[in-house]
Amino acid sequence: MTTYEMRIDRLNFNTDINYDNIQAFSIGHESCILKFFKVIRNNELLKFIDKEKNLGKQIRIITPFIPERHLAEIKDVLAEINNIKCFHNSVIIVNDLGLMHYIHKMNENRQLCLGRNLLACFDYAPWGHRIYESEDLHIQKAVSQVSLYDDEKMDFFKKYNVTETEADVTKRTVKSLKEIQKSGFRVNIYKSSFTYGLQRSCYIKRYNIDQGCSGMECEYSEKLDLDELWCGAEFYKEQENINFPSPLYIRGNQIYGRAHDIPCDWADSIIISPEQNNTYKGADI
Ligand SMILES: [Zn+2]
Numbered sequence: 001m002t003t004y005e006m007r008i009d010r011l012n013f014n015t016d017i018n019y020d021n022i023q024a025f026s027i028g029h030e031s032c033i034l035k036f037f038k039v040i041r042n043n044e045l046l047k048f049i050d051k052e053k054n055l056g057k058q059i060r061i062i063t064p065f066i067p068e069r070h071l072a073e074i075k076d077v078l079a080e081i082n083n084i085k086c087f088h089n090s091v092i093i094v095n096d097l098g099l100m101h102y103i104h105k106m107n108e109n110r111q112l113c114l115g116r117n118l119l120a121c122f123d124y125a126p127w128g129h130r131i132y133e134s135e136d137l138h139i140q141k142a143v144s145q146v147s148l149y150d151d152e153k154m155d156f157f158k159k160y161n162v163t164e165t166e167a168d169v170t171k172r173t174v175k176s177l178k179e180i181q182k183s184g185f186r187v188n189i190y191k192s193s194f195t196y197g198l199q200r201s202c203y204i205k206r207y208n209i210d211q212g213c214s215g216m217e218c219e220y221s222e223k224l225d226l227d228e229l230w231c232g233a234e235f236y237k238e239q240e241n242i243n244f245p246s247p248l249y250i251r252g253n254q255i256y257g258r259a260h261d262i263p264c265d266w267a268d269s270i271i272i273s274p275e276q277n278n279t280y281k282g283a284d285i
Pocket residue numbers: 202203204205213214215216217218252
């Protein structure tokens with residue numbers, strides 16, 4: 001049965017409404033270490049997930065890429081997490097191979113899930129298929145697959161007790177994601193967004209280098225309109241046969257678009273964001 005996982009990656013997450021249709025909550029952040037620290041240590045959010053855990057919901061932890069200067073603090077947080085009851089047995093979603101190694105060394109029984117930022121695929125770029133369309137068909141088939149679909153890679157991650165993976169999905173990646181699932185991994189699909197890019201810092205800080213961000217200002221999505229694609233330089237022009245994603249959004253340090261409209265009833269879990277809570281009450285997937 002497909003379950004729904006609600007992402008808690010913002011301080012303004014609404015803890016007062018009803019989440020009966022949700023079976024799992026993942027708390028933390030997939031791409032910003034500063035936001036991760038703020039969210040995972042927020043008392044109100046911790047109280048909320050404790051309550052949900054007591055209602056039988058699954059509680060998961062989502063972690064981002066870890067810049068070196070935050071290593072000591074992430075180790076502290078992981079130690080804190082070990083002492084918080086509702087995180088006992090939580091799956092940790094990792095977007096950093098070093099962190100995956102460290103968590104496994106600390107506790108080899110901790111179940112891990114690969115974050116979508118660790119998966120690569122030509123088709124995740126809107127023009128990806130154009131890169132290999134002149135190749136032989138069997139080569140096209142091979143390179144359109146998600147990078148995890150490889151016996152040696154899957155065995156490698158299984159040694160780290162990685163039992164699941166997250167993924168964005170496109171028409172051409174469904175097949176290899178289903179094969180990964182057949183190999184024993186749970187596959188959790190994003191219906192909340194499709195990542196196109198990550199930046200080092202959030203867009204508030206990028207507007208003005210002197211301006212700080214409390215972690216609240218960049219929580220809301222801003223629409224991002226493209227009006228030019230380096231046309232002046234003549235080496236990149238928009239082509240009619242590339243469906244450049246529009247609109248794009250920017251939130252925190254992520255640039256994303258809408259998830260592709262592809263049936264995902266085969267997935268083990270659908271990851272949604274708070275904005276979608278109503279859409280998914282009994283809706284088809
Ligand atoms: Zn910010």
